[in-house]
Amino acid sequence: MPPGSPSQIFTRxxxxxxxxxxxxxxxxxxxxxxxxxxxxxxxxxxxxxxIYCQVDRKLPGSTRFVDLxxxxxxxxxxxxxxxxxxxxxxxxxxxxxxxxxxxxxxAFSGDGEPTSHRNFDEVVxxxxxxxxxxxxxxxKMVLITNxxxxxxxxxxxxxxxxxxxxxxxxAKLDAGxxxxxxxxxxxxxxxxxxxxxxxxTAQRRPIVIQSLFFRLEGEPPGPAELEAYCDRLQTILAxxxxxxxxxVYTVARPPAEPMVGALRDRxxxxxxxxxxxxxxxxxxxxxxxxxx
Ligand code: SF4
Numbered sequence: 001m002p003p004g005s006p007s008q009i010f011t012r013x014x015x016x017x018x019x020x021x022x023x024x025x026x027x028x029x030x031x032x033x034x035x036x037x038x039x040x041x042x043x044x045x046x047x048x049x050x051i052y053c054q055v056d057r058k059l060p061g062s063t064r065f066v067d068l069x070x071x072x073x074x075x076x077x078x079x080x081x082x083x084x085x086x087x088x089x090x091x092x093x094x095x096x097x098x099x100x101x102x103x104x105x106x107a108f109s110g111d112g113e114p115t116s117h118r119n120f121d122e123v124v125x126x127x128x129x130x131x132x133x134x135x136x137x138x139x140k141m142v143l144i145t146n147x148x149x150x151x152x153x154x155x156x157x158x159x160x161x162x163x164x165x166x167x168x169x170x171a172k173l174d175a176g177x178x179x180x181x182x183x184x185x186x187x188x189x190x191x192x193x194x195x196x197x198x199x200x201t202a203q204r205r206p207i208v209i210q211s212l213f214f215r216l217e218g219e220p221p222g223p224a225e226l227e228a229y230c231d232r233l234q235t236i237l238a239x240x241x242x243x244x245x246x247x248v249y250t251v252a253r254p255p256a257e258p259m260v261g262a263l264r265d266r267x268x269x270x271x272x273x274x275x276x277x278x279x280x281x282x283x284x285x286x287x288x289x290x291x292x
Contacts, residue, residue, distance in 0.1 A: 021062055023074035025087055027096055029286055030170070030210075030247055031142070033104040034088060034096075036078055038127060040066055040120070041112025048113065048146050049186035050174075052214055052255045055111045066117060072126055075106070079134045105140040105168075106131055115149040121158040128165040140166045144210070147171040148189045150197040159201065169207040170247070171198055176228025180221070195232050202241030209233065209246045209281075213271055215261035226271060230278035237279065246279070248272040249286035262288030 017024040021042060028035040043061035046053070081087040082103045088096065106127060108114040117123060124141075131139060141162050149155050150171070159169065173194065175181035181191035201207055211229070213221050221229075236243060248271050250263040263271075265287045272285040 017078075020074045020078070022066060022071040023078050025078060025082070025090075025093075027093065027100055028104070028107070029252070030249075031104040031107070033100050033102045034082060034093075035104055035142075036075070036082065036106045037109050038071070038075065038106060038114070038123075039110025040108065040114045040117040040123060041110050042066065044111040045116075046112035046146075047116055047148055047187060047189070050212075051184055051186065051216075051257045052212060052251050052260045054251075054253045054255055056256070061111065066123070068119075068123060068126060071123070072130065075127060075130050076134065079103075079106075079130065083134065083136065103136070103139055105142045106135070107142040107144055109142075109144040113146050113148065114143065115145055115152070115155045115158070118154065121154045121161065124158040124161045128161055131165060138166070140168055142168050142170055144170045145172065146185070146187075147173070147194045147197045147201070148187065150201045159204075163205055168244075169201060169205070170210050171201070171207055172211070173198065173209050173229070173232060174212050176225050176230070176232050180225050180228075184216075191232075195235060199236045199239040199241045202236055202243060203239065206242035206244040208244050211246060211248050211275075212250065213248065213263060213268070214251050215263055217259050218261070220263055220267050221271075226274060230275060233275070233279045233281065237281075243279070243281045246272075246275050246281050246283040247286060248275060248283060250288040252286070252288050 022039050024037045024039065026035050026037055027033065043064040044055055044057050078087065088101045114120065128141060131141060143162060174184050175191055178191045198207070233243065233246070248268060250268050251260060268285045268287055272283045275281065276283045
């Protein structure tokens with residue numbers, strides 16, 4: 001596959017761009033264009049251990065310390081390059097179709113759980129101010145989170161800042177039962193705690209749920225697990241939570257664990273249709289890519 005071809009672009013989410021340590025550009029399927037990622041976990045430490053995680057933890061992280069001044073500089077430079085149109089002319093993006101070239105968002109994502117950064121609210125405030133000064137109208141701020149810490153005071157404050165700056169929360173929910181959650185997400189938190197956090201957060205603003213389903217040792221998730229998953233979504237709605245959309249997707253890049261495989265497109269479609277039918281929430285399917 002030639003470098004920069006569309007399918008390779010969607011499978012590459014390199015966190016290191018040029019000499020940056022914290023800020024990197026990607027073409028994001030779920031954003032529908034150019035996304036500027038902010039990595040607050042360069043140490044690659046996460047409070048989940050998802051078995052499909054694509055962060056390569058065999059190689060050590062670059063640093064533990066997030067230097068806010070450097071992060072600001074990197075974000076300003078990359079945002080200015082994006083606005084000038086220079087960024088999209090980088091060889092990495094050589095074959096991006098015109099419809100995917102627009103800057104869509106700044107995304108708190110990266111090699112771990114961004115909200116675990118203890119000054120997350122301070123970082124969000126700094127990035128929001130840079131976006132206000134430099135980004136075109138309509139560029140969003142997206143928090144991609146596993147929802148484990150959404151109840152922490154510094155995270156609640158950060159979410160309120162996001163609310164005032166075209167923020168969106170894209171929160172992970174991959175399971176319906178505690179047993180499957182423990183197997184798939186490998187976390188010290190309970191699924192109940194995650195669902196409670198999602199409900200409380202969604203009571204204050206609409207959120208997006210991101211759910212990754214995959215083939216585990218050759219088998220797709222069973223009907224009972226999917227029913228339990230739909231019940232969890234219903235629980236959030238019944239608690240007054242507002243769910244803007246559900247993104248159903250499967251692995252698009254080679255995961256660390258060989259027992260994990262991508263679902264076929266029709267399997268992803270079937271899960272998305274089931275979610276739509278059970279909950280009435282707009283549901284979008286994203287398919288896997290063939291692994292090189
Ligand atoms: S929450 Fe994200 S970074 Fe953490 S283990 Fe899961 S997929 Fe990887």
